[in-house]
Amino acid sequence: MSGLKLFRANTTNSGMTEVMPRLAEVEADVQGLVETYMEVLLGVRFLASEYSTGLVHGGRIDSLGLDENGSPVIIEYKRGTDAGVINQGLFYLAWLMDHRAEFEHLVRDRLGVTTASQVRWSGPRLICVAGDFTRYDVHAVREHRRSIDLVRYRFFASDLLGLETVASANGGTQVARRARRGLVAQAAAGVQGAAMVELAGAVDEVLLRLGDGVNRVERKQYRAYQRLRNFACMCPPQRSKLLVYLKVNPKDVDLVPDFTRDVSGVGHHGTGDLEVQLRTLKDVERARDLFRASFSAA
Known part of the structure; x- marks a missing residue:
């Protein structure tokens, strides 16, 4: 998306006007939009926002979800570029693997008993949505054994959202x-x-x-x-x-x-x-x- 240009046709003079990309004003703007339309945008069913990992662990997972194949999904957001987003997500992913019963209880409450019984723990996923990523982030994803997706976002005008997969790996x-x-x-x-x-x-x-x-x-x-x-x-x-x-x-x-x-x-x-x-x-x-x-x- 860094090289993508978007234009709007001007019907009055048969011209073209470039629609300039922009970042969100605050991180919460991205998070709120993705959580509202998570299944359409990412193929993930929304479970929880700002999920607390408890006093001992001391953190909050931005978004929790379940993908189409039954894999648990953690989604972390950054307004711009943040070198710590992957490590932060992996920190939460480790917590999730140690609290499987808690996650399945959440799925059971939100999506039902049948769905909870089919949670696929062999492939939990981390999706990082940010304004951009460094080349070191991309390299880390390709070397890691976890399922990680780096997704770059941009807003266009007042009603357009662009998502681009920068890197993706599934512990292949x-x-x-x-x-x-x-x-x-x-x-x-x-x-x-x-x-x-x-x-x-x-x-x-x-x-x-x-x-x-x-x-x-x-x-x-x-x-x-x-x-x-x-x-x-x-x-x-x-x-x-x-x-x-x-x-x-x-x-x-x-x-x-x-x-x-x-x-x-x-x-x-x-x-x-x-x-x-x-x-x-x-x-x-x-x-x-x-x-x-x-x-x-x-």
């Missing part, structure tokens, strides 16, 4: 190892199973290469691909097909029988209203534009 080494083990285990199903595993590997490669900052999240029922929010969810291979769910409005797609399906009113694993059914590597090529559309909308 361990995740990648689990993913490879899962694919190898699935190959034990035989020749047909091996073909489906190859198909899953091809989809995995395409989704990961759609752009920078794509993270892969392993769940028992599906594998999610996200950049802040999920944009694709791939279910384990079936005998003769692979199901991928995308954040694409089915009404904007010419649905093809046995290839694309509207599942907006149908229960399924993962997130997304468009189901894509893949049976061969040619289907992966057919689905590329849909994958890109979902990625762009995330």
Whole structure:
């Protein structure tokens, strides 16, 4: 976003006027807006604001939430650039891991018993929203084993908010190892199973290469691909097909029988209203534009 320029068309003289970016007057302005629209902006359900970590720990977590895959999320905000934002967030993340029962109790109160029972503790996340970050922040994120997202914000005019993912990591080494083990285990199903595993590997490669900052999240029922929010969810291979769910409005797609399906009113694993059914590597090529559309909308 540091290089992004935004212009408004002037209909009276057919000219263009640049809309200048600005930082918030105070940090609370950013926090309040993100908390109000957290699910739309970050794919995270809001749980609490300024959550106290107790007298012994002596701190307050700016925002607590739960993402689409059931992972606990801590969000820390800074008006401008602050070299301590990552360490502060990691400090709170360590507290959270030591107080799992307290967090699950909060989820149960706000989102219900079922959601609380599905909290995913293998991948808690830290999202830092700030005016900017240093190159040292970006390097630290890429070297760290925690799931961390650095998000730069800017306000434009009086009614526009821009968010840009500066760096994103999910402790990828361990995740990648689990993913490879899962694919190898699935190959034990035989020749047909091996073909489906190859198909899953091809989809995995395409989704990961759609752009920078794509993270892969392993769940028992599906594998999610996200950049802040999920944009694709791939279910384990079936005998003769692979199901991928995308954040694409089915009404904007010419649905093809046995290839694309509207599942907006149908229960399924993962997130997304468009189901894509893949049976061969040619289907992966057919689905590329849909994958890109979902990625762009995330």
